[in-house]
Amino acid sequence: MDDPTIANPIVTGTYEFGDVLNASNQREYLYVVTALDANGCEVSASIPLIVIPDESPQPMKSFSPNGDGIDDVWSVENVEFNQDCKVVIYDRRGRAILEKKPYNNDWAGRVNGNDVEQGVYYYVFICDDATRSQNGSILLFR
Structure with missing residues (x-):
């Protein structure tokens, strides 16, 4: 493969693709290629x-807290990696209706025990590591 004079090199052999999860929650792979050369040497x-x-927060774009057991709470994927983040949810008038740090996937569209109106809400994640901070909208429908 490293002979530039060969126009169409052919490699035959096997490969391994090991998979290990390390202490930093990173996947470690070892890609090994084994081949035989023209003389039969490995x-x-x-x-x-x-x-x-x-591991950044990945919030749901919508949810439906109607008691059917499907998407009844606003969920954020990777929330367990973002316990240093504060979540603020705003209504359409710009009023903060929920502030939680950490957020534990438990907002069911209620404020002070009352259901909020269905509609669009806005969230802000404010994290200690500003690169993970983000904002967006949520559609709540019942």
């Missing part, structure tokens, strides 16, 4: 790969 090479997962 040659191998390996490349370590580390995949860093996206």
